[in-house]
Amino acid sequence: MASPFCCTTLVLSYVSIALVVTIFPTFGTGSTRLATASELEMEAKALLHLGWWSWHGNDTRDRCEWRGIACNEAGSITSIDCSWVAVRGSISPEIGAFSSLESLILSHSALVGELPPSLGKLTLLEELDLSDNSIYGSIPLDWGNMKSLKQLDLSNNQIRGPIPPTLGNLTNLEQLDFSNNQIRGPIPLDWGNMKSLKQLDLSNNQIRGPIPPTLGNLTNLEQLDLSFNQITGAIPREIGNLKNLSELNLSKNKLNGSIPLSIFNLSRLSHFYLDSNLLEGPLPQEMENLKALSFLDLSNNKLIGPIPSQIGNCLVLEELYLSNNHITGSIPFEVFTCPPHTLDLSHNFIEGEIPHQFDNDLYLQGPIPEDFSYRFSSDSFWGNKYLCGNLPDFSPCPSKSSNELKIVQIILPVLCFLAFLGLGVLLFLRSRAKDNIPEPNVTKxxxxxxxxxxxxxxxxxxxxxxxxxxxxxxxxxxxxxxxxxxxxxxxxxxxxxxxxxxxxxxxxxxxxxxxxxxxxxxxxxxxxxxxxxxxxxxxxxxxxxxxxMARGSLFCVLAYDNEAMEMDWIKRVKIIKDTACALSYLHHDCHPPIVHRDISSNNILLNSNLEACVSDFGTARLIDPDSSNQTMLVGTYGYIAPELAYTMVVTEKCDVYSFGVLALEILMGKHPGELLVSLSASFSKNIMLSDILDPRLSLPSDRRVAKDIVFAATVAFACLRSNPKFRPTMKCASQEFLSRKRPVANRLQAISLLQLKEHDLYMDDEAKFQSQKSGEIVGLHASSST
Incomplete structure (x- = not known):
């Protein structure tokens, strides 16, 4: 039997042990604590080496309170967000020291250099966003070790090289965006392992080879965009396994074969882009299974056969593009069961009668074809107030000949009067000249x-x-x-x-x-x-x-591919800006003001450095010095402001309109004639800015250059307003080019022409066109100066 002393000693020993365990961790935990302190010291050194918070000096003790940094309870950094500060330089290999990092956002900055392999050490990283920079090089193989990664965005950079197959190890990845780079090579087969993927965007790269059938394993995928690449081969039928897919964009590739029927079982598919490929075969009747389809573009392919009547079962279809194919037969009346807002069947071999369901469309625009007057009565088009033609109850369409006749009727009496007046002046001057004939100057x-x-x-x-x-x-x-x-x-x-x-x-x-x-x-x-x-x-x-001017006219440079490709996006935007400055000088700094009257690509000359100069300024006044801006109609067809057809009044705003046409021509690489005709609100919302840019140049990878393109296009559309009172002055346009204001940095593929026309890309009122003239605001949204 133990003595009381021994029992007391035993109890005290247990209490002592309990206190030690409570107050101090175990020896194993103590060693972890020391390791954690070492990691914190490494993070602090790495933070200083990055230099992104240099204004804090070398004291990193309060780093968890710095803007853009978040830490866990142990003081280890878990999140870095520098998108607000636009950091510069390259990403240091020291970035791999942040072992607890879960989120790294360095988007919309000025980063250059290559992608560091050390990022592969960040096994806890869930979000990595390096978009909208100037990063180059290839994607490191080590990045396949970031097993926790859920979001990976490298879009809008200059990344080259192939796609590493090791990325197939990122089985938790939900969003992957490599768009707008220069990535080459095929899509790895191992990408079929990323079964958590919901969004995959590889658009606007240089990806080659076929679409791997293993992509059909990505059954959680909701958006798939492989457009603007060089993908070949047939569309794999396994794409039909993507039951959650709502947007499928395979346009602007070199896909061939027929459209697999399995795709038409994707009941959630709402936007389907297959345009500009080499697809063949008929339009399948199974299209009716796409119950959620609202947008379908199969244009610019080699599709044959008739339009299936079953397409009328796509009850929510709003836009249908089938142009530039080999479609035959007639237009089925079922198409108009729930008619799409936009329907383009042009450049096919369709025949037969136009369905009478067109009677219900009250928003048709443009001229009624002459042959229609023999087949239809005016009742067939009743209610379409924007139509014109030879049918009764419709106003005749304005034509060049009718406009010329109107001009002749106005000008002819004036010319006759001037001729008689000039004859009288001539006789008077000759009578005086006989008495005072100067000696000719025959100097050297x-x-x-x-x-x-x-x-x-x-x-x-x-x-x-x-x-x-x-x-x-x-x-x-x-x-x-x-x-x-x-x-x-x-x-x-x-x-x-x-x-x-x-x-x-x-x-x-x-x-x-x-x-x-x-x-x-x-x-x-x-x-x-x-x-x-x-x-x-x-x-x-x-x-x-x-x-x-050594390089001749802008028109000639744009007409030849080699010279046009030499004129990159930076040079083109500069030509637009310089032309605006020149016109602003003529309109606002010359006394009296000079209206050019004939702004066109033929009258923009380029020197040996492709710098622009406006020519032919004031030539109209030289030919007819006594004419005012209101009495002489000159200009080049396709650049003349629309109001001249009925006002015969030439003003500075006519030059503004011509400048808008010219700016679009520079961006598109050709005259925007067809685009100007089709710029209705319903049509322009479906055209992306990237679709109209000169295809001879690749889209800019530099975010700042992309911004300048968007800005130049916005200026162009403001100058093309039909009402001259609401066009900006050239002084306003020129000042805005010289300012630092720019539209929101949306990627080019996401910007529609409708946004440019309505100027939705401006962040706030400070980014709108504004200039002061005589105490009056003359700008993007309202310009009362004529």
Whole structure:
């Protein structure tokens, strides 16, 4: 039997042990605590090495309170978000020291350099967002170790190389976005292991090879975008296993074969894009199974056969595009059971009658084809107030000939009056000239570049020698006012000569007014306006002497692929900006203001560095110096403001409209004629900005360049408003180009033309067009200046 002393000692021993266990951790825990302290020290050093919070100095003790950083209870960093500060430089390999990191967001910054393999050490990382930077290089193989990753966004960078198959190990991944990069090679077969994936976007890369059938294992996938790549082969039938898919975009590839029937079992599919491929075969009747389908684009393929009547069972279909195929037969009336808002069947082999269900459509626009007058009565189109044509009760469509007739009816009496007036002036001046005939100046040849009113006869002899009497070999262009010649003077200086049509060669008063106007124009000084050096008047001809622009007109550069590709997005935006500055100078800084009247790609000249200068400014006034802006209609077809058809009043806002057309032409690489005709609200919401940009250039990977493109397009659409009162002034447009305001950085593929027209891309009122003129706001949303 134990003594009481022994019992007391035993109890005290147990109590002591209990206190030790309560107050102090076990030795194993104590070693973990020491390791944790070591990790915290490594995190602190790594944080200083990154340099993203340099304004805090070297004291990192309060780092958990720094903006963009979150920590756990032990003080280890779990989240870094620098999207608010736009960090610069490269991502240091030290980033791998943050072993507790769960979220890393470095989007919308100015990061460069390669992707660090050390990120693969972050096995607890769930969110990684490096989008909208200038990161290059390839994706490291080690990234396949980030097993906890749920969101991975590398979009809008310059990432190259193949896709590592090790990413197939990321079985918890739900969102993956590699869009707008330069990734090459095939899609790995192992990606079929990422069964948690809901969103997969590989659009606008250089991915080749077929679509792997293993993607059919991603049964949780809701959005799949492989558009704008070089994917070949047939669409695998396994895609039909993606039962949760709501958006499928395989457009702008090189897919061939027929559309697998299994796809038409995707009952949740609402947006289906297969346009611009090499798909063949008929349109399947199984289309009726797509009950949730609201948007279907199968245009620009090689589809054959008739339109299946079962498409009428797609009751929520709003937009249907089947253009540019080999579809035959007639239009089934079932299409109009629940008619789509937009229907494009153009450029096919469809025949037969148009279904009478068109009677219920009250929003048709444009001219009624002439053949329709033999098949339909005006009742067939009743209620469509935007139609025009030869049918009774419809107004005739405006045509070029009718507009020209209207112009002739207005101008002819004026010309007759001016002719009689000019004849009287001529007779009067001749009677006075007989008494005061000046001696001709036969001085030595002068310097054409320093003397404006040099002797015309001597200047003419110089030009005759330089151009071999205006030989066709020296002609580099023609226009409405005359022909342009390249001439090299004895001094070696190269000039451009615009030989004008001499309609008033016998009118002495014209010579005087011509000289006065030429003197005014020669005093214009702007870096983006072609310099007028002088002029020559001669009894045989008259011409203007301009500086020579080595690359010729913008129109010619855009017409040739090699030269157009040399003109990258930065140069194109700069050309738009420089043209705006030049027009602003002519409209607002010249006295009196000069309206160009003929802004077009032919009148934008480029020097050897592809820098733009506006030419032909004021030429209309030279030809008719007594004309005001309101009495002479000039311009190039396709650039003329619509109000001139009925007002005959030329104002600065006419130049603004022409500038809008020009800006779109520069971005598109061609004249936007068809686009301007189809820019209705219902149609433009379905056209993405990226779809109209010049396909000869790849979409910009630099976020800042993309912003500039969006801004230039926004300016262009503001200038194209049909009501001139609501177009911005050129001064307003020019000032905005020089400011730092830019639209919200949406990716180009997500921006529709409707957004540009309505300017939804601006973050707040400070990012809207505004300029002050005489105390009046003249800007993007309201411009009352005409």
């Amino acid at each position: 040849n002068g310097d054409l570049f320093s003397i404006l009113n040099f002797d015309g006869r001597i200047a003419f002899e110089d030009i005759i020698e330089a151009t071999n009497d205006f030989d066709i070999r020296y002609c580099i262009g023609t226009g409405g006012y005359g022909s342009v010649y390249r001439a090299q003077l004895p001094s070696g200086k190269i000039i451009a000569l615009k030989k004008l049509h001499r309609r008033e060669a016998e009118v002495l008063a014209f010579d005087k007014s011509f000289k006065n106007e030429a003197k005014i124009l020669s005093e214009i000084r702007h870096k983006n306006i072609v310099k007028l050096h002088g002029f020559c008047l001669h009894n045989r001809c008259m011409f203007l002497i301009y500086e020579y």
